[in-house]
Amino acid sequence: MKKKENNYISIKESRKIIKYNNRQMRFYEAQKRRKKEEKDYTSLMRDENNIIEIDGLKTVFFTDNGTVMSVNGVSFDIPKSKIVGVVGESGCGKSVTSLSIMQLVQAPQGQVTEGEIRFNSDELGYDENGKKKAYDITKMPTSEMYKVRGKDITMIFQEPMTSLNPVFTIGNQLDEISFTHNTKITKEEAKARSIELLTKVGIAMPEHVYGCYPHELSGGMRQRVMIAMALIGNPKLIIADEPTTALDVTIQAQILELLKELQKEQGCSIMLITHDLGVIAEMADEVVVMYAGRVIEKGTARDIFLNPMHPYTIGLQKSKPLITSDSNKPLYSIPGQVPNPINLPNTCYFKNRCSKCKAKCDGNYPPEIKVSDTHYVSCYLYEKEVGNQND
Numbered sequence: 001m002k003k004k005e006n007n008y009i010s011i012k013e014s015r016k017i018i019k020y021n022n023r024q025m026r027f028y029e030a031q032k033r034r035k036k037e038e039k040d041y042t043s044l045m046r047d048e049n050n051i052i053e054i055d056g057l058k059t060v061f062f063t064d065n066g067t068v069m070s071v072n073g074v075s076f077d078i079p080k081s082k083i084v085g086v087v088g089e090s091g092c093g094k095s096v097t098s099l100s101i102m103q104l105v106q107a108p109q110g111q112v113t114e115g116e117i118r119f120n121s122d123e124l125g126y127d128e129n130g131k132k133k134a135y136d137i138t139k140m141p142t143s144e145m146y147k148v149r150g151k152d153i154t155m156i157f158q159e160p161m162t163s164l165n166p167v168f169t170i171g172n173q174l175d176e177i178s179f180t181h182n183t184k185i186t187k188e189e190a191k192a193r194s195i196e197l198l199t200k201v202g203i204a205m206p207e208h209v210y211g212c213y214p215h216e217l218s219g220g221m222r223q224r225v226m227i228a229m230a231l232i233g234n235p236k237l238i239i240a241d242e243p244t245t246a247l248d249v250t251i252q253a254q255i256l257e258l259l260k261e262l263q264k265e266q267g268c269s270i271m272l273i274t275h276d277l278g279v280i281a282e283m284a285d286e287v288v289v290m291y292a293g294r295v296i297e298k299g300t301a302r303d304i305f306l307n308p309m310h311p312y313t314i315g316l317q318k319s320k321p322l323i324t325s326d327s328n329k330p331l332y333s334i335p336g337q338v339p340n341p342i343n344l345p346n347t348c349y350f351k352n353r354c355s356k357c358k359a360k361c362d363g364n365y366p367p368e369i370k371v372s373d374t375h376y377v378s379c380y381l382y383e384k385e386v387g388n389q390n391d
């Protein structure tokens, strides 16, 4: 919806926004309630070696100030058995992307309005042309999503204390997950599985911790419990949204090491969301750099760290403190601000902060340019270097 340049909204405009929002929210909520057959929410994988393929995802929030374009046409893949790191500054849409994968975007204000999230499920098999079938999570009914969420796709949040229920024991909460996904399992079997997982995530005296309440554990132990919870259904994808920012540096290193070990052992994929480029360098096989709701660069960890191309990625790397940095000099910071997500320009979103702007940058948003088989960047600086373009 069009809005005046300044931030002032008149009563008339405000009424218009509310009316528009109500109409939109009713429309998207009605779509969700519609009775669907399997063909309405299934699709085909582009590459069956991916566990998730996100294609042109748009997730918006209908707020009283206007429509917030939190995720604005995001596309990237999460290959099987790989760690994909997602970086970008605060508010660029990392968490909303992950919540869209889990179908946990705060409705009715938050809605996925466009795009596909294809989940490579073993349940669906192949179509008549030998293409792997996939669930399209953006269209899946909630009743079907229950079968996937918390089992095949799980999530580890930043602050374990807010994710664990304070009035139930750790054992209760772990067993509950086993019961949800396997109604035939006995109490004893669920307990044995919970204790097995507590042992696996490196908790000493797992039988004792099984009977503890969350407040009796340290932050590091609680995060280990969260990892155990995420692993209980043998997931194919774990989404870890800033899993270590609430922990001190030594515990952070231990938790990351544990995650990496378990990922290798279980063969699952991890989508690792963080602000910390150091964590990404240590952990990720592939990296997605987001800015203002868009992917501006993606590639393997080597591509992004050895050959960063987008001026924002280059700026991010420059702002990282190094052991060799001159301690008398202030750290580099990228000047300027991210554009308002309600009033995004049609041009490159980084334009007002970019020192490498050229005439073309006044035009439309730059297309995604393929630099190599693994490396993609959305920036006009590289348009001539390669002929092959996407978008």
Ligand SMILES: Nc1ncnc2c1ncn2[C@@H]1O[C@H](COP(=O)(O)OP(=O)(O)OP(=O)(O)O)[C@@H](O)[C@H]1O
Pocket (backbone or CB within 6 Å): 061, 063, 068, 069, 070, 088, 089, 090, 091, 092, 093, 094, 095, 096, 097, 106, 109, 110, 275, 341
């Ligand atoms: N419930 C909501 N209502 C309105 N806007 C929201 C809501 N949740 C998120 N947003 C907006 O969506 C955008 C993306 O938010 P998101 O939480 O995904 O950012 P992020 O990249 O995870 O940031 P951070 O690194 O701080 O966690 C932000 O502009 C935010 O203000």
Ligand code: SF4
Pocket (backbone or CB within 6 Å): 310, 311, 312, 348, 349, 350, 351, 354, 355, 356, 357, 358, 361, 366, 378, 379, 380, 381
């Ligand atoms: S497209 Fe232009 S303004 Fe945008 S990052 Fe590239 S050079 Fe800078």
Ligand SMILES: [Mg+2]
Pocket (backbone or CB within 6 Å): 094, 095, 096, 241
């Ligand atoms: Mg976040």
